[in-house]
Amino acid sequence: MTAKKKITVMVILIALCLATAGMTAAWYIRDDRKQAQTDAAIVMAPYNLYLMNPNAKDSLKFAIGNLHPGEEKYTVICVSNRIPENYAGQDNMSELVKESEFNYELQLAHTENLAVDYRVYPLKRHEIPAGGTLPEGAILMEGDDPAYKRYYWTKEESSLKGKDNTEKMKKEVFGAADTDDIVNVGKYLFFDDENMKLAYRDNTYEYDYYLIEMTWQDIRDFNAYTKETDLVYVMVNAKQPRPTEK
Numbered sequence: 001m002t003a004k005k006k007i008t009v010m011v012i013l014i015a016l017c018l019a020t021a022g023m024t025a026a027w028y029i030r031d032d033r034k035q036a037q038t039d040a041a042i043v044m045a046p047y048n049l050y051l052m053n054p055n056a057k058d059s060l061k062f063a064i065g066n067l068h069p070g071e072e073k074y075t076v077i078c079v080s081n082r083i084p085e086n087y088a089g090q091d092n093m094s095e096l097v098k099e100s101e102f103n104y105e106l107q108l109a110h111t112e113n114l115a116v117d118y119r120v121y122p123l124k125r126h127e128i129p130a131g132g133t134l135p136e137g138a139i140l141m142e143g144d145d146p147a148y149k150r151y152y153w154t155k156e157e158s159s160l161k162g163k164d165n166t167e168k169m170k171k172e173v174f175g176a177a178d179t180d181d182i183v184n185v186g187k188y189l190f191f192d193d194e195n196m197k198l199a200y201r202d203n204t205y206e207y208d209y210y211l212i213e214m215t216w217q218d219i220r221d222f223n224a225y226t227k228e229t230d231l232v233y234v235m236v237n238a239k240q241p242r243p244t245e246k
Contacts, residue, residue, distance in 0.1 A: 065229060071216055111231045
């Protein structure tokens with residue numbers, strides 16, 4: 001791939017993230033498989049994405065370091081309608097969301113420098129038992145939220161079924177240009193489920209957690225993957241509620 005094409009691809013990918021987000025995106029790097037580990041649980045610090053009304057958008061991007069056969073890496077995403085910390089606007093949450101309920105969708109766009117598969121799992125919350133014994137695969141959250149001391153999470157058995165919009169997005173980004181020789185045009189996956197919904201009632205916020213699981217592919221041609229980092233963009237878009245007949 002020529003230097004010109006490399007520069008073009010990176011500029012387009014970064015512009016895509018910022019344009020879709022509609023706001024400043026934060027830069028995250030997670031190179032460790034786990035931040036901490038006990039005998040029974042993976043301990044994670046979730047990345048928070050905030051949707052305060054049916055028109056809101058938020059995003060983040062992070063880098064996945066080099067993986068090897070048999071390795072896995074994880075990232076936890078929290079989607080909430082709570083006001084984010086250090087919010088610069090007025091503290092008028094009740095005016096922003098009122099007694100609201102709206103659906104949202106997740107978008108996962110990633111480069112293909114690494115031979116990695118991405119899966120998104122909803123996480124289910126459970127109360128920590130009195131004895132403190134947790135099942136295998138339990139996930140604890142790091143952070144100051146009091147709920148992290150009371151609950152643990154487990155991933156659902158089945159991952160979300162993502163819609164592959166790669167070909168459509170390639171046409172929108174590159175037009176009629178030939179992309180056969182561009183190795184990192186990106187992969188675009190959209191996740192939309194009827195359970196992906198946030199509601200604000202009685203001054204109560206909602207929190208939905210997802211586990212992004214990254215696993216090494218079973219490949220033979222290692223020469224096709226000479227770079228060491230994948231760039232991953234996670235975007236969450238609120239959707240207008242459907243009008244109801246009265």
